[in-house]
Amino acid sequence: MTHPAVVTATSLVVGYGDVQVCAPVDLSLRPGQSLAVIGSNGSGKSTVLRTVLGLLAPVSGRVEVLGRAVDERDRRFRAGVAGVLDADAYFPGLTTREHLVLTARGFGVPEAGRVVDEVLEVFGISHQSDTVPEALSSGQRRRxxxxxxxxxxxELLVLDEPEQRLDVRMRRDLAGLLREETARGGAVLYATHDETLLRETGSPALLVGDDVSRLVAPGEAADLLAAGL
Incomplete structure (x- = not known):
């Protein structure tokens, strides 16, 4: 049985206002699939992700998430799409654990405390449960x-260069988490510069650039990153 696409982009032009930042994008991402977005610095990777998340309007073309035009105000969109970008954002005055428990409860997670404790352990910051985020190291805040x-x-996890500020071991653990995400039927869209993360997830990639944006197979994508694109 073929499942409907979680993300579909057709002749999607992304940018700021009417200023285009890369060649038009076409992609289809289904449940149980991951797709990396690769390209040189400034090529438009983050802009593609922000457009999928509804933080930027398309310059032209169309993008749909969960079968609908992107609207970050839509209840189903907000319930089904989790995005982690490159900016630190926390609830002021809350500890690490309190921040995560509030997030989980806000999305109706049963046994939120237990789930949070498990995730804190997975990301190696359980010993910082009672620490406020401002007192964490840069790498711990990323975790x-x-x-x-x-x-x-x-249903969709969108990550902008999730490897940033992580050590080698945590990057490998992250690759395993992304494989588990797709194995359970989730979809993952992530921008990366990390060849190892790309190889270990086995993701195909969308290569974005000024002249052309195209889909590339997993091996070719990792080779492109290894060669510095």
Whole structure:
């Protein structure tokens, strides 16, 4: 049985206002699939993700998520799409654990405390449960941001260079988490510069650039990253 696409982009032009930042994008991402977005710095990777998340309007073309035009105000969109970008964002005054419990409860997660404790352990920050985010190291804050995406229900997980500020071991663990995400039927769309993460997830990739944006097979995508694109 073929499942409907979680994300569909058709002749999608992304940018700011009417300023296009890369060649038009076409993609289809279904449940149980992951897709990396790769390209040189400034090529438009983050802009593609922000457009899928509804934070930027398309310059032209169309993007649909969960079968509908993207609207971050839509209840189903907000319930089904988890995005982790590159900016630190926390609830002021809350500890690491309190931040995650509030996030989980806000999305109706049963036994939110137990789920949060498991995710804190997975991301290696359980010993920082009672620490406020501002007192964490840069790498620990990155782990907390990623953990916030994993404590809530989701059909689509969107990650912008999730490997940033993570050590080698955590990057490998993250690859395993993304494989588990697709194995349970979730869809993952992520931008990356990390060749190892790409190889270990086995993801095909969308290569974005000024002249052309095209889909590439997993092996070719990792080779492109290894060669510096």
């Amino acid at each position: 907390l941001l990623l953990a916030a995406g994993f404590v809530r229900p989701r």
